[in-house]
Amino acid sequence: MAQILDAATAVFAETGYEAASANAIAQRAGISPGSLYQFFSGKQAIAAALAERFLAEMRTAHADAFATSGIAELPLARLMDRIIDPIVAFNLANPGLKALFVGTDLPGHPGARELLEALAGRVEAIVAIRAPSLDATQRARCATVCLQIVRSMMALITNAPETERATFVADLKTILTRYLAPIDEAIEG
Incomplete structure (x- = not known):
């Protein structure tokens, strides 16, 4: 099954x-279609299994990136490194991810919705620690803006030639830092 899912990742990344x-x-998996159908009923079942695998791996990557211990003391630029670098690495390592969660035939995968809600909650928690004077509505708006910025820039980052990728990652961090700096009450000097 892992061989089929690995092949599906490559095919989804290449063709959508x-x-x-x-x-x-x-x-791509080097098996007959009949062998594939012994494990999966079709493309949608493969995509659902692959989405579950991506989500499990993504939860782990995001848990590390969004751990709240020690974040109040981190300079904002270092916080951006801690959060953005693992997210970029995960997206680069999983090129088929976008095809699954953006694809029109697999809309609103429950796990994807759950993951986005959890991400928003993690960003809100960080904002609450670093800018405790913001109310819940302001924190939610800030989290939404941050997630949309990351989502928009991730397409540029993952599609950029390797020689330009670091520049786009730096741009993403700069955009987020400049957006967050005025509300980040934990910035030192």
């Missing part, structure tokens, strides 16, 4: 979810 087929996934 809609254009991918179970036959193309089987061919």
Whole structure:
């Protein structure tokens, strides 16, 4: 099954979810379509299993990135490194991720919705620690803006040639730092 899911990741990354087929996934996995159907009923079942795998791995990556211990003392630029670098690394390591969660045939995967809500909650928790004077509405708005900035820039980062990728990552950190600096009450000097 892992071989099929690895093949599906590559096929989804190359062609997108809609254009991918179970036959193309089987061919990439080096198995017959009949063998694939012994494990999965079709492309949607493969995508659901792959989404679950991505979500489990993403939860782990995000747990490390958004750990709240010691964040009040971190300079904002170092906090951006701690959060953004693992998220970028995860997205680069999983190129089929975007095809699954943005694809029109797999809308609103429950795990994806759950993950986005958890991410928003983690960002809100960090904002609450660093800017305790903000009310719940302000924290939620700040989290939404931050997540949308990351989501928008992630496409540029993952699609950029390797020689330009670091520049886009630096731009993302700069944008977030400049957005957060006025409300970040924990910044030292």
